[in-house]
Amino acid sequence: MTDKEMLFEYVLRLADDHLVLAHRLSEWCGHAPMLEEDLALPNISLDLLGQARSLYSYAGEIEGKGRGEDELAYVRPEHDYHNLLLLELDNGDFARTMLRLYLFAAFMELFWESMLSSKDEALAAIAAKAIKETRYHVRHSAEWVIRLGDGTAESARRMSEAMEDLQPYCSELFETDAVTEFVAKQGIGTDPATLEDAWQADIAKIFREARLDGDGLADGYQTGGRNGRHTEAMGFLLADLQYMQRAYPGMEW
Amino acid sequence: MYSQGLIGADDSTEETPEFLEAFQKRIDSEDKIEPNDAMPEGYRRTLIRMIGQHAHSEIVGMLPEGNWITRAPTLKRKAALLAKVQDEGGHGLYLYSAAETLGVSRAQMTEELLEGKAKYSSIFNYPTLTWADIGAIGWLVDGAAIMNQIPLCRTSFGPYARAMIRVCKEESFHQRQGYEIMMVLARGSEKQKAMAQDALDRWWWPSLMMFGPHDSDSQHGDQSMRWKIKRFTNDELRQKFVDATVPQAEFIGLKMPDPDLKWNEERGHYDFGPIDWDEFWRVVKGKGQMNRERIKARRKAWDEGAWVREAALAHAAKRRARQEANRQAAE
Numbered sequence: 334m335t336d337k338e339m340l341f342e343y344v345l346r347l348a349d350d351h352l353v354l355a356h357r358l359s360e361w362c363g364h365a366p367m368l369e370e371d372l373a374l375p376n377i378s379l380d381l382l383g384q385a386r387s388l389y390s391y392a393g394e395i396e397g398k399g400r401g402e403d404e405l406a407y408v409r410p411e412h413d414y415h416n417l418l419l420l421e422l423d424n425g426d427f428a429r430t431m432l433r434l435y436l437f438a439a440f441m442e443l444f445w446e447s448m449l450s451s452k453d454e455a456l457a458a459i460a461a462k463a464i465k466e467t468r469y470h471v472r473h474s475a476e477w478v479i480r481l482g483d484g485t486a487e488s489a490r491r492m493s494e495a496m497e498d499l500q501p502y503c504s505e506l507f508e509t510d511a512v513t514e515f516v517a518k519q520g521i522g523t524d525p526a527t528l529e530d531a532w533q534a535d536i537a538k539i540f541r542e543a544r545l546d547g548d549g550l551a552d553g554y555q556t557g558g559r560n561g562r563h564t565e566a567m568g569f570l571l572a573d574l575q576y577m578q579r580a581y582p583g584m585e586w
Numbered sequence: 587m588y589s590q591g592l593i594g595a596d597d598s599t600e601e602t603p604e605f606l607e608a609f610q611k612r613i614d615s616e617d618k619i620e621p622n623d624a625m626p627e628g629y630r631r632t633l634i635r636m637i638g639q640h641a642h643s644e645i646v647g648m649l650p651e652g653n654w655i656t657r658a659p660t661l662k663r664k665a666a667l668l669a670k671v672q673d674e675g676g677h678g679l680y681l682y683s684a685a686e687t688l689g690v691s692r693a694q695m696t697e698e699l700l701e702g703k704a705k706y707s708s709i710f711n712y713p714t715l716t717w718a719d720i721g722a723i724g725w726l727v728d729g730a731a732i733m734n735q736i737p738l739c740r741t742s743f744g745p746y747a748r749a750m751i752r753v754c755k756e757e758s759f760h761q762r763q764g765y766e767i768m769m770v771l772a773r774g775s776e777k778q779k780a781m782a783q784d785a786l787d788r789w790w791w792p793s794l795m796m797f798g799p800h801d802s803d804s805q806h807g808d809q810s811m812r813w814k815i816k817r818f819t820n821d822e823l824r825q826k827f828v829d830a831t832v833p834q835a836e837f838i839g840l841k842m843p844d845p846d847l848k849w850n851e852e853r854g855h856y857d858f859g860p861i862d863w864d865e866f867w868r869v870v871k872g873k874g875q876m877n878r879e880r881i882k883a884r885r886k887a888w889d890e891g892a893w894v895r896e897a898a899l900a901h902a903a904k905r906r907a908r909q910e911a912n913r914q915a916a917e
Contacts, residue, residue: 369679484896584778
């Protein structure tokens, strides 16, 4: 890969992460356990979608082949989406949705903080906007992790089950490869492995408060998202996401 | 969105003639009635029902449009649709609060909706079949709702009037957004044009029905007008909507599905064909394609969320108990 291709890949991964989670959260709209969450979940989804759009636009610029946000977001084959597997899994119940959001947002808070000093001005600017939104996502989801973990026996059971469901996918957050090494060396990106200890410490605090056992959450073993090897959930997600662009290619909307 | 002509309000009331006369005087002098003011029971009941139906319409209205969030054709459209549906939830929340000032709880109102006792705007019992339906709903359904709601900004009950001022600002934004979706489709490929026309064909008549029965058949119009809850009759508002919307359709080259539609120079209004009131009542009474689905979806969300709400209450109680224990230990 050329330097430009490395940077393109790095930004695209981030964009895909945000699009895919925004898609999942948007599925809750109108179906949440209470009206307040019918507002909060689309709100967070909108933030993530906004971040995805900034990242796709920037990725398109880096690539320099005239692909805009929609060409990147909508018309690639499944293998070309390089998001974390964690984010494409079905929502499951409200416990799993909130736990996933918390695990990712807690990571992204550290990530965006580290990106504020990126030598890449565009990425630093995206980080400056995203960090504020991400702090709210952390607060909102952490409160739910605590409420559900330390709520009723039923909610605690569901949280434990959600942890078992998601645990295998968490280690992917911290994977490094040639792309992350390149951007870290250039001072334009963050090596995610460097964030693992801080993430562990952050989530341990919340899990203690939630009276949940979070040991081993980062000892996952599922991998493949960054290379486009997905879970079964991804095809269905894309069938929805890409429906219009596939059925009516090349039109203005 | 989406108040519609009120269905089935009971505005009978039993106060003394003196009380009613004094109340009417306040209304006639354009005084706003506030939650703690004395008011006829019929006035209170009518408003609870009207605001409740409006709130339920916002909440149920999230479903047909939410149906297209994951399939929106571009990121920009997806973001706008998400924001719109979220606005509707916000309107619902705001309206439930306005109704609560009249002594009914959100929980009670929710229960009535889920048990099928409370009405909501019947337009949401129609399905959203294509992306163009999202344009048509914004343009026509929000457009019709605005016609209803702009006069409600001056309705005699203060909290409802104030809620409507805020709601109307967002609705007119939604309406423009919907029209813009239709405009892009109408100027697009043959397939897109056909999609837009088909959506207009399906949504036009139900949009006209949103204003409720003809004045001659409307049982509750008169008292609501006297109390200045309503400022215009169903037929007046419907005519305003037709007059405003027909030129918009012409401008983007879509054809209204009404062979009788034509400008009447003498009246200064468009004449339009007869509305199929059998269809209206059929759908109001539960036989639209989506009546059962909409309520089932709301009930499913409510039932499946019960453990979440219970957990939140249980956690709050535990937290209070711990704080209390800490406080006592400190003393």
